[in-house]
Amino acid sequence: MTRKHNILILFAHPRFERSRANARLVRHIPKSGHITFHDLYERYPDFNVNPAYEKDLLARHDIIVWHHPFYWYGAPPLLKQWIDVTLEFGWAYGPGGTALKDKIFFNTITSGGPRESYSREGHHQFTVQDFLTPFRRTATLCHAVYWPPFAVHGTHRLDEAGLQEQALQYQGLLERLLAGDFDPETPQQYPYLNDWFNQTKP
Amino acid sequence: MAGDFLYQALIYLAAAVVCVPVAKKVGMSSVLGYLLAGILIGPYLLGLIGGEGQDIMHFAEFGVVMMLFLIGLELEPAHFWKMRRAIVGLGTLQAGLTAGLLFALGMAFGLPWATALAVALALTMSSTAIVLQSLKEKGQMQTAAGQASFAVLLFQDILVIPVLAILPLLAPALATDTDSESHSLLQDLPAWLQTLAVIGSVTVIYVSGRYLIVPLLRIVAKTRLRELFTASALLVVISVTWLMEMVGLSPALGAFLAGVVLANSEYRHELESDLVPFKGLLLGLFFLGVGASINFKLILDIPGLVLGLVAGIMAVKALVLLLCGRVTKLGVDQNLLFALGMSQVGEFAFVLLSFSGQLRLTDGPTTDLLMAVTALSMTISPVLILINEKYIDPYFGIRQKIEEKSADEIGEKHPVILAGFGHFGSTIGRLLRANGVEATILDFDSDRVELLRKMGFNVYYGDATRLDLLKAAGADEAKMLIAAIDSPDTNFELIRTAQKHFPHLHIMARARNRFDAYELIDLGLKDIYRETLYTAVHLAVDVLQNLGFRAYTATRQGQNFIQHDETALRKLAVQRHDIKQYILSVREQIEHQEQLLQTDLHENLSETDHSWDGEYLREIIGKKTK
Structure with missing residues (x-):
């Protein structure tokens, strides 16, 4: 695993100019010819997603990140629109649909509530992984590998230092993925990519 | 004298x-x-x-x-x-x-x-x-x-x-043609x-x-x-x-x-x-x-x-x-x-x-x-x-009318009549046609009519305000009339004729500007499309984007502005009748602009929109916990 990976960040934020956490996360995305930052709301303010263009982008990348704030236990509507329009039958899934085979998908999310609230006993009664089931199934249906999410929880209370720490982790994660310095199977054993990154630091 | x-x-x-x-x-x-x-x-x-x-x-x-x-x-x-x-x-x-x-x-x-x-x-x-x-x-x-x-x-x-x-x-013999009505020079000629x-x-x-x-x-x-x-x-x-x-x-x-x-x-x-x-x-x-x-x-x-x-x-x-x-x-x-x-x-x-x-x-x-x-x-x-x-x-x-219906004549009649095929109307016609909707087109330009006929459009040449032409175009059976004629006055006349003789028609009308739209509101129309509104808003949205606004935010602001402007339009259309005295029309327009700008101030679009606003939420939660 020494080959450079190409990373596609599908960023979906309807009100990015009023965001604090995501602004910092996005600022820490490494500048690299191998990372494509694709700002969906900027590109498709009219929701008219261009599937040919999107499919071409997907084909040219190995790791796809659905990066979005965690609204109402899911993603902002344009990301769903993107999935509906782009992942075509016979291309992404179904007979002959192997274009995404063995690619890696994961979500990067930000949530106002703390990590503890997303548990069986917590306020939201389900884990983030539970809520992300549709994304996991989508990736699995497309014969791709689905990893647990990179999550920044508790953004409502997070101070500057805490936020900076999270942003640096995101930067480190992406740099590691870029370098191809990982085994695609191991992250799946952790509830969060944050944990995998922190616990397997070289 | x-x-x-x-x-x-x-x-x-x-x-x-x-x-x-x-x-x-x-x-x-x-x-x-x-x-x-x-x-x-x-x-x-x-x-x-x-x-x-x-x-x-x-x-x-x-x-x-x-x-x-x-x-x-x-x-x-x-x-x-x-x-x-x-x-x-x-x-x-x-x-x-x-x-x-x-x-x-x-x-x-x-x-x-x-x-x-x-x-x-x-x-x-x-x-x-x-x-x-x-x-x-x-x-x-x-x-x-x-x-x-x-x-x-x-x-x-x-x-x-x-x-x-x-x-x-x-x-x-009785005739004394001295005082005849027509003093024709030629009377005495063979x-x-x-x-x-x-x-x-x-x-x-x-x-x-x-x-x-x-x-x-x-x-x-x-x-x-x-x-x-x-x-x-x-x-x-x-x-x-x-x-x-x-x-x-x-x-x-x-x-x-x-x-x-x-x-x-x-x-x-x-x-x-x-x-x-x-x-x-x-x-x-x-x-x-x-x-x-x-x-x-x-x-x-x-x-x-x-x-x-x-x-x-x-x-x-x-x-x-x-x-x-x-x-x-x-x-x-x-x-x-x-x-x-x-x-x-x-x-x-x-x-x-x-x-x-x-x-x-x-x-x-x-x-x-x-x-x-x-x-x-x-x-x-x-x-x-x-x-x-x-x-x-x-x-x-x-x-x-009843007799005609029972005669069951099936002509080439479409549910949509499009009056006026200039720059405005032709765009409508082309979009409709691209989606398999054929409209009966009425136009006044004979050269254009000939071209359209060649292209297989169902076109009638003539003044769309003519009752018989509307009848010939199938206004009795049609569902919708798109009034897209260049001249506003002709357009109004068409709408009045259609309202009088074909009350069942759903009329969708082009308006050149705000003042045309007022006339149309007075005629009782609901579907009014101001040609100056949508293009201008589109341009303004692009300006906002070029100034660094997020594309989606600018787009939403444009959409909200259209809504806000439509509401203001209907409100001012009523108020307009209260103003008894019409001064110079230029003066009137300036006053009107002023009124519009005032209503804009009262409703600051960007301040009232808190959707997906992370910072706003943070402020509220912060206040509560303090």
């Missing part, structure tokens, strides 16, 4: 200004208003004017000439040529039958045959002035009934000439020379129209003096009238021909707009004269005979017309409009009757009686038209 003239002008103008608006308000045509005004100021009611009604009429007949010139202007030569069969066929049928029946009746009443024939021919004429004026006023010129009426009237205009020639022959002169003068009109008048108008137009152009327009009509009277032809007919010749020239619209006020005033004066000349003393002396004659003559004329309508396959409602509208005795009867009187074909009392009958029938006629329109026509109109 001058004082006398001023006094008369004062009386006539005041009568018209008072009576016509009142008549209009009550729903009558302006013709009736003028006639009533004439009766009012005439010698038998207020007595403000004496017996000069006849003289006034004589002068004002020039209005009829002008009207025919204007009608000619609106008629393309090709269209006129197409009507030739209707003019000759329908005209002969109506004139022959009416004159024949009236002649038989006259004989039955014991009139000498020559008198009976002269009277019958005079009474056969219908009133061009009344009929065409009412048809134009109600926008019925282009209906089947309007076209039939026009054809018959034109034939009658032509018929006057031979009749004037025949009358002296009927009065053998018949073949007269014919030659007639043909010659028509040729003169045609050739001079093409090669003299148009270049002349071009020179005049270059001077940029509006009144000089008006003078030239009047000069054209007056010289044609003079020429026609010289050779003993009907001036109205000559003017009509001149109009047709000039219809293709580039000055058509200027000529029209310059002459319309003159025509209107002169026609009004003419109707005033008719009203004033009704001899009420005679009517009151022998009311039974006068009224009986009026009723009888009009009944005969109407019956013949109904038959003619039947033959040309007019629908029931159209036929009634045609027959009742044309049943009066017209202004040419005055000419023919007084001529017969001079020739001693009719004696004095008979002439007076028939003159009264003529004037009375002209007065009754607009009332008949009104009654037909209000009470009879609606009944038949409905019945006919």
Whole structure:
């Protein structure tokens, strides 16, 4: 695993100019010819997603990140629109649909509530992984590998230092993925990519 | 003398200004208003004017000439040529039958045959002035009934000439032709020379129209003096009238021909707009004269005979017309409009009757009686038209629609009618077509129509405000009408016509700007599309993006702005009526802008939108925990 990976960040934020956490996360995305930052709301303010263009982008990348704030236990509507329009039958899934085979998908999310609230006993009664089931199934249906999410929880209370720490982790994660310095199977054993990154630091 | 003239002008103008608006308000045509005004100021009611009604009429007949010139202007030569069969066929049928029946009746009443024939021919004429004026006023010129009426009237205009020639022959020795009506230069010439002169003068009109008048108008137009152009327009009509009277032809007919010749020239619209006020005033004066000349003393002396004659003559004329309508396959409602509208005795009867009187074909009392009958029938006629329109026509109109439906004719009719295929309309048409929706297109540009036909569009050429064109385009069965004509006024007219005759149509209208939109709101429309709104908003959205606004935010702001502006539009449309005084329109527009900007301030769009706003949430939560 020494080959450079190409990373596609599908960023979906309807009100990015009023965001604090995501602004910092996005600022820490490494500048690299191998990372494509694709700002969906900027590109498709009219929701008219261009599937040919999107499919071409997907084909040219190995790791796809659905990066979005965690609204109402899911993603902002344009990301769903993107999935509906782009992942075509016979291309992404179904007979002959192997274009995404063995690619890696994961979500990067930000949530106002703390990590503890997303548990069986917590306020939201389900884990983030539970809520992300549709994304996991989508990736699995497309014969791709689905990893647990990179999550920044508790953004409502997070101070500057805490936020900076999270942003640096995101930067480190992406740099590691870029370098191809990982085994695609191991992250799946952790509830969060944050944990995998922190616990397997070289 | 001058004082006398001023006094008369004062009386006539005041009568018209008072009576016509009142008549209009009550729903009558302006013709009736003028006639009533004439009766009012005439010698038998207020007595403000004496017996000069006849003289006034004589002068004002020039209005009829002008009207025919204007009608000619609106008629393309090709269209006129197409009507030739209707003019000759329908005209002969109506004139022959009416004159024949009236002649038989006259004989039955014991009139000498020559008198009976002269009277019958005079009474056969219908009133061009009344009929065409009412048809134009109600926008019925282009209906089947309007076209039939026009054809018959034109034939009658032509018929006057031979009749004037025949009358002296009927009065053998008695005739003293010194005082005849038409001071024709050619009277003493042999018949073949007269014919030659007639043909010659028509040729003169045609050739001079093409090669003299148009270049002349071009020179005049270059001077940029509006009144000089008006003078030239009047000069054209007056010289044609003079020429026609010289050779003993009907001036109205000559003017009509001149109009047709000039219809293709580039000055058509200027000529029209310059002459319309003159025509209107002169026609009004003419109707005033008719009203004033009704001899009420005679009517009151022998009311039974006068009224009986009026009723009888009009009944005969109407019956013949109904038959003619039947033959040309007019629908029931159209036929009634045609027959009742044309049943009066017209202004040419005055000419023919007084001529017969001079020739001693009719004696004095008979002439007076028939003159009264003529004037009375002209007065009754607009009332008949009104009654037909209000009470009879609606009944038949409905019945006919049901009959048509059961006939189950499947034409190439689409649910969408698109009126206007300019830059705006064509975009709509193309988008619809790209989605497999074919619209029936109405357009006024003949070149474009030809191109569209070649491309397989279902296009109708013509003025979309015409009722018959809308019918032909299938407005009865269509679901939607898109009013996308370039000229706002034409667009409004189309919408009004459609609302009146096809209330089931869902009308979607183009508005040039905010003020057009107000008009459309007043018409009760809901689907109004301002061409200046969406493009301007789109541009502003792109400006915001170029300044660094997020694309989606800018787009949403644009969408919100459109909504906000639509609400403001509807609010201000109502308020607009409260402002009684209209100052200068520029000033008004500025005030309006100010009002708009004020409402914008009250509703700061970006401040009230907190969707997906992470920072806003943080602030609120922070406040709560403190």
